[in-house]
Amino acid sequence: MATAEVRAEITTFRGEMQRFPPAPLRETPGLDVNFGRMIILGFESSCDETGVAVVCTERGLLAHALHTQIAMHADYGGVVPELASRDHIRRALPLTTEVLAQAGLVLGDVDAIAYTAGPGLAGALLVGASVAQSMAWTLGVPAIPIHHLEGHLLSPRLATPQPAFPFVALLVSGGHTQLMRVDGVGRYELLGETLDDAAGEAFDKSAKLLGLGYPGGPALSALAEQGDADRFELPRPMLHSGDLDFSFSGLKTAVLTKVKAANANGAMDEQTRADLAAATQRAIVEVLIAKAAKALRQTGLKRLVVAGGVGANRLLRQRLETALRPLKGEAFFPPLALCTDNGAMIAFAAAQRVQAGLWSPEDDPATSLQHAFTVRPRWDLAEVSRA
Structure with missing residues (x-):
């Protein structure tokens, strides 16, 4: 009713x-x-x-x-x-x-x-x-x-230049993380996906652990701009798994452990929070890039389309274009307003x-x-x- x-x-x-x-x-x-x-x-x-x-x-x-x-x-x-x-x-x-x-x-x-x-x-x-x-x-x-x-x-096909088929798509958002082979409209093959948390969910949950506001992902990325990612060592789950699947729940647990340790030692100041944010962002981005590059090598394709809310992440955009150069690959993103x-x-x-x-x-x-x-x-x- x-x-x-x-x-x-x-x-x-x-x-x-x-x-x-x-x-x-x-x-x-x-x-x-x-x-x-x-x-x-x-x-x-x-x-x-x-x-x-x-x-x-x-x-x-x-x-x-x-x-x-x-x-x-x-x-x-x-x-x-x-x-x-x-x-x-x-x-x-x-x-x-x-x-x-x-x-x-x-x-x-x-x-x-x-x-x-x-x-x-x-x-x-x-x-x-x-x-x-x-x-x-x-x-x-x-x-x-x-x-x-x-x-x-x-959605990246709304932009100019428009990516031609076929391509590999990295769908990365708060609810989904998938790699797809796309041979045309309606012709989709799943290559890999997250086994637990999505990448966007890892951003949001880590942000919550750091006491950041909602929505957590953009807040964490903004804070990471002020941090030193080298200060904390965080895991890259399934980075060397040999397949194209993802897992981010272990990363969230590692962030929780670092936060608890900093709080217990009285060391959780603004710089520590920023450094943890930077380390978390880099860990997520490096896994996404490694899996996406592997998908291009595995399929023999040269075009990678990135879509979903996490596609707006500046570090992901910068690092991905650099990582694809040795493969002679090209990355396509939707306009920021359409991520x-x-x-x-x-x-x-x-x-x-x-x-x-x-x-x-x-x-x-x-x-x-x-x-x-x-x-x-x-x-x-x-x-x-x-x-």
Whole structure:
């Protein structure tokens, strides 16, 4: 049963929907779409960012807007799922209005609506799916569910120069750390993944041990700029494992041991904290680089795409480009503004799937009550890969 507050927010949402200019009625959802040129509105709401964007299959990214909930969750030291869901409801329509205005469009110009269907927080995903499918039904256009990680994986192709297929992708965020071989849109092969904590999670947990604020990863990286990474020796888990898998839980334990020792000796001052931050960051980055380079050698490929929130880390970007030179490899990153969760990557992934022939109106959940508002909080990327 929804709370009174959530009911009120949904009522407000319905009222705001009426502010949009009416669109031409399309009797059969999706069947009159011109697949040569499409304008796609994308929604991202898998966690604590509400992202909305407009992508044209011919012209690329037209506009995007993002609202982050960092300030709202900071007092709790992490994401509170119910608060995240409520905030997505409040932000979806204002952000939609903003991006349509930026692009010089009205809602009736939209040919399809894409949304993150998983993985992520169930409630947050349901908000995005509800908004997207409600709009799709109202307009009589397709609703296209997108895998969150596929959005990240393809996002560097929004930049110029665009990485050509095939390439190795390093997906590195707070919830995922994976190496993928990518031979085309929808053609993904898992090469390796974390066996426990993700790299972003290692950043966040270590930051918490150091008494840093939320979100921990960026705070730790900022503090590391002032530190001496050579002062503390930390492990590089699975660095020489012979495979392409990762493990970061042991690193977190080692950081905890160093923090306890410094506190016990009365040595935990600001410089010690900065030195530990620098050592932690370097340990994580060195493992990521070593595994990524090994993946290029193993596959024989020369292009490495880095995506996900940790892809914004400055040390990772600097060290990776240097490490790939002996391999004659090249690293590609999304623009910094698109490293975190965002609507642009969702709209773009939908455009890429349509253009690759991997989606048709028959796949539209809006045409089937059985699949309406379906989301997948847990969803393996391999399931969206074609043979």
